[in-house]
Each structure stands twice: as C-alpha cells, then as structure tokens.
Amino acid sequence: MASSYMVMAPKQLEDPLAHLPCSTVVQYKKGQIIYSEHQPATDIYLVLDGKVKVTRLADNGRRTLVDVYKTDEFFGEAAMNLPRRNEQATALTSAKVMVWSSAEIEDVMVKRPRLGVALMQILVRRGIELEHRIDGFSVDNIKRRLARSLIRFAGRMGTLESSGTTAMPHMTHELLAQYVGTSREIVTQYMNELRRQGFVRYSRKGIVLYKEALQEWLRQNRQEAPAKENTFSLPQPA
Amino acid sequence: MASSYMVMAPKQLEDPLAHLPCSTVVQYKKGQIIYSEHQPATDIYLVLDGKVKVTRLADNGRRTLVDVYKTDEFFGEAAMNLPRRNEQATALTSAKVMVWSSAEIEDVMVKRPRLGVALMQILVRRGIELEHRIDGFSVDNIKRRLARSLIRFAGRMGTLESSGTTAMPHMTHELLAQYVGTSREIVTQYMNELRRQGFVRYSRKGIVLYKEALQEWLRQNRQEAPAKENTFSLPQPA
Numbered sequence: 213m214a215s216s217y218m219v220m221a222p223k224q225l226e227d228p229l230a231h232l233p234c235s236t237v238v239q240y241k242k243g244q245i246i247y248s249e250h251q252p253a254t255d256i257y258l259v260l261d262g263k264v265k266v267t268r269l270a271d272n273g274r275r276t277l278v279d280v281y282k283t284d285e286f287f288g289e290a291a292m293n294l295p296r297r298n299e300q301a302t303a304l305t306s307a308k309v310m311v312w313s314s315a316e317i318e319d320v321m322v323k324r325p326r327l328g329v330a331l332m333q334i335l336v337r338r339g340i341e342l343e344h345r346i347d348g349f350s351v352d353n354i355k356r357r358l359a360r361s362l363i364r365f366a367g368r369m370g371t372l373e374s375s376g377t378t379a380m381p382h383m384t385h386e387l388l389a390q391y392v393g394t395s396r397e398i399v400t401q402y403m404n405e406l407r408r409q410g411f412v413r414y415s416r417k418g419i420v421l422y423k424e425a426l427q428e429w430l431r432q433n434r435q436e437a438p439a440k441e442n443t444f445s446l447p448q449p450a
Numbered sequence: 451m452a453s454s455y456m457v458m459a460p461k462q463l464e465d466p467l468a469h470l471p472c473s474t475v476v477q478y479k480k481g482q483i484i485y486s487e488h489q490p491a492t493d494i495y496l497v498l499d500g501k502v503k504v505t506r507l508a509d510n511g512r513r514t515l516v517d518v519y520k521t522d523e524f525f526g527e528a529a530m531n532l533p534r535r536n537e538q539a540t541a542l543t544s545a546k547v548m549v550w551s552s553a554e555i556e557d558v559m560v561k562r563p564r565l566g567v568a569l570m571q572i573l574v575r576r577g578i579e580l581e582h583r584i585d586g587f588s589v590d591n592i593k594r595r596l597a598r599s600l601i602r603f604a605g606r607m608g609t610l611e612s613s614g615t616t617a618m619p620h621m622t623h624e625l626l627a628q629y630v631g632t633s634r635e636i637v638t639q640y641m642n643e644l645r646r647q648g649f650v651r652y653s654r655k656g657i658v659l660y661k662e663a664l665q666e667w668l669r670q671n672r673q674e675a676p677a678k679e680n681t682f683s684l685p686q687p688a
Contacts, residue, residue, distance in 0.1 A: 268581055268585060270585035270586075270588060270589045271589065271672065272589045276581075276584060276585050276588050276589075278581060289574055290574055290577070292574045293463075293571050293578065321563055321567055322564065322567070323563075325560040325563035325566055326560065328563055328565075328566020329559055329560070331566075331570055332530050332573060333530060335570060335574060335577060336527055336530045336573060337531050338577055339527070339528070339576055339577055340531070342577060342580035342581065343506055343516060343580065345584060346514060346583060346584060346587070347506060347508035347512075347514050349631050350508060350512060350514050350628075350632075351508045351509065351512050351514075393584070393587050393588030394588075
C-alpha cells in the first residue's frame with residue numbers, strides 16, 4: 213500500500229520459459245534477416261542459440277541498435293502491441309530461434325497467468341535500461357557513452373578471464389556507433405583513444421576490456437566531461 | 451507463425467481498468483512528492499485526476515524527465531520488477547491517484563490474466579516510445595529534439611483550438627530541458643527562436659503550438675540539420 217515504505221527483499225523473478233510451450237524452431241545463417249521493416253510482423257522470438265541484433269530505422273534513414281540478444285532472451289516483443297514497424301532483426305552470428313505468434317503468447321498468458329507476470333518483469337527491466345540509456349544521452353559525451361556501452365556489452369556477452377580482463381565477441385565499430393548514437397568514424401577515433409589509454413584491446417577476433425579500470429576512469433572523470441556536445445553546445449544557426 | 455507475414459488489422463488493445471479492483475485513493479497538492487529515490491517503493495499508481503511527472507536522477511546528479519502522466523495513465527511500473535530506485539514522482543498539478551502494491555497487481559493478474567495482456571501492451575508501447583526518443587538523440591540536434599518534444603506533449607496534453615493551433619498547459623523550460631536532455635538556458639534560447647519563427651507562443655498560463663507548421667519545418671529541415679552536436683561533433687580532449 214501507499215504508506216508501507218519498508219525495505220523489502222528483492223522479489224522473486226518469474227521465468228517465462230517455465231510457462232511457454234515449445235514452438236517452431238528456425239535456424240538462421242550469420243547476417244540473415246529474421247524480420248525487416250518491410251514485413252510488419254506479429255511474432256515473438258526467443259534466442260535458443262547464437263546472437264541476434266535488432267535495429268530501428270530513424271526518420272532520417274539512420275539505423276540505431278536497439279540491442280543484441282543472446283540465448284534465453286526474447287526479442288520482437290513490440291508485436292504484443294501492434295504489428296511491428298521500423299524494426300529489423302538480423303542474425304549476428306549463426307542463430308537458432310523459437311517463434312510464437314503474439315496471439316499464441318496471449319493465449320498462453322490467459323491459461324498460465326504467471327507467464328504474463330514474467331514477461332512484464334522483462335519489459336519493465338528493458339524500460340529501465342532504455343531510460344538509463346536516455347540518461348546517458350543527456351549527461352554523457354560520446355566517449356563516455358562508448359565506454360559505458362563497452363562495459364554493458366562486456367557484462368552481457370563477455371567472459372571474465374583469469375587476468376581480470378573481460379573477453380567479448382567482436383563488435384564492428386559501425387554496430388557500436390548505432391548503439392552509442394554517433395558515426396562509425398567517431399567510434400573508431402575513440403576506440404583508438406581507449407586503446408592508447410590501455411582500456412581496451414581489439415581485433416577481428418574480439419574485444420578484450422579492462423572493465424574495472426574503465427569503470428574507475430568513468431568515476432574519476434565524472435565532473436570533467438560534462439556532455440559538451442549533447443548538453444551545452446552552442447546552438448546551430450536556425 | 452514465422453512465415454505468415456500477412457498485413458493484419460491493428461489488434462484490439464485491452465483496457466487494464468476493466469480488470470483492476472478499486473483501491474486506495476490519495477490526493478496530492480501541486481509540487482508534492484508522491485515517491486522519491488530515498489524511498490525504494492513497490493507501488494503502482496494510476497492517475498485519476500491531474501498530472502504527475504516522473505523524473506530520474508542520473509549518475510552525475512542531473513535529473514531527466516521520464517514523462518508526464520495524465521488521467522487514466524499508470525506510473526511507477528518499474529516496481530513490477532524490483533523496488534524502484536533513482537526515480538521520483540511529483541504532482542505537477544494537484545492530483546488524485548489510485549495506489550496498488552505490485553503484489554496486489556500480480557495477484558489480480560493471476561486471477562484475471564487479461565490484465566497482464568493489457569499492462570504488457572502499455573509497457574510495450576512505452577518501450578517503443580523510449581526507443582523513438584533514443585533515435586532522436588542519435589539523429590536530431592537539440593532544436594529538433596525540442597520541436598519534437600513540444601509536438602509530443604501537445605499530442606498528449608493539448609487541446610485543438612478552432613484556429614488550428616494546439617493549446618497545452620504551461621511547462622517550465624527546466625522541465626522541457628529535463629526531457630530534451632539539455633540545460634534550461636538552451637531550451638530558453640531555442641524557445642525564443644521557435645517563437646520568433648512563429649511556431650509557438652507561450653506565457654505562464656500555457657503554450658500555444660502551431661503544430662502542423664512545426665511538423666512541416668521538421669520535415670523540410672531534415673537534411674539540413676544533421677545532429678551536429680550529438681552525432682558528428684569533434685571529440686573533446688581525452
């Protein structure tokens with residue numbers, strides 16, 4: 213109730229996979245399109261194996277990366293509302309996905325309501341992440357946004373090595389640029405800078421991140437880098 | 451199924467209010483805090499009357515506006531996941547809200563699963579809006595983001611006048627800045643520019659927007675204003 217502001221233990225999160233019946237499995241090759249903005253779709257997908265990127269087409273034709281999804285993660289959930297538009301899903305590696313129509317998911321939700329709770333928790337978490345990303349656009353400059361993005365993807369897709377570094381799969385500078393909201397050229401420039409500063413090593417094979425050092429750099433430089441290009445830049449001519 | 455990419459009619463959206471039992475009603479005065487980041491809360495709220503703003507505290511202490519909620523809209527849904535943090539809700543006008551604990555909502559969802567479908571549709575819509583906002587950060591400069599924000603709030607909170615203009619409640623430049631992701635000073639500067647260009651009139655009483663003219667300006671200036679300060683600015687010194 214409104215007045216009960218006690219400290220509560222983190223609540224038990226539901227597992228949607230415990231409630232969903234098996235469905236069609238589809239295999240995609242690396243680079244293959246799963247759905248595109250030209251096919252308004254109404255299906256919901258679960259990654260069984262591999263990685264899938266979802267991008268959006270913005271008004272001016274630029275593409276932004278919504279996220280990269282991995283095993284046991286859902287994507288395409290926008291179809292729960294209306295046929296999805298402006299969104300494209302592509303297999304980033306060879307990938308296996310399970311597919312349900314949104315009508316099927318709704319049917320199961322009605323029969324097994326805990327599925328609704330589980331999916332809602334996922335959506336709420338994604339909403340919080342998106343809000344956090346918006347905070348970043350408001351307060352961070354591009355280099356800091358890039359650093360945060362690397363730390364985030366390392367957390368999502370990396371494996372901790374005995375040396376304390378995190379090894380993560382190769383991500384092109386173009387893909388990072390679509391997430392950070394900048395051009396490929398600027399990502400390349402800052403990746404070079406981060407490499408010279410010793411925070412990252414990268415090659416075609418993958419990225420190795422000195423995550424803790426980079427987190428420390430973010431903390432220490434908090435006041436010195438106040439989002440110049442986003443937040444306090446001089447206005448452009450009208 | 452995966453292969454059925456037919457064109458479908460927009461689906462019927464569920465109304466969550468058809469499924470929720472009545473609960474405690476709380477009245478707040480203008481400016482009163484409903485919940486704050488100091489009280490991790492687990493309640494979900496519905497606006498019965500008035501307007502409520504939800505803000506988030508970013509890492510560097512800046513505040514960003516998540517949204518302004520009006521009659522029949524939910525807020526505080528982050529509590530469906532874990533006790534909410536970094537978020538504050540404030541009555542923007544005097545406001546009346548109905549309050550449920552997230553545990554109560556879950557109980558009702560299990561008894562009346564269509565509530566789950568309804569809430570999920572709301573969350574998906576909010577997710578799409580957040581993604582759209584991220585697109586804006588990636589591709590638009592601050593003036594265009596401000597223009598889009600005015601059009602959005604006019605659509606959400608404005609009333610169409612016989613002259614074709616849209617009248618909407620007063621929003622401080624500070625509040626707009628927290629939504630656009632910039633400083634109050636820069637919003638004031640661009641609001642002056644938009645006023646001089648004839649797109650907006652404003653006073654303490656409210657904002658009058660020439661919405662269609664502003665939409666046309668956004669369309670016509672699409673190529674001319676490519677997000678300099680966000681997307682292509684020169685890097686700051688490391």
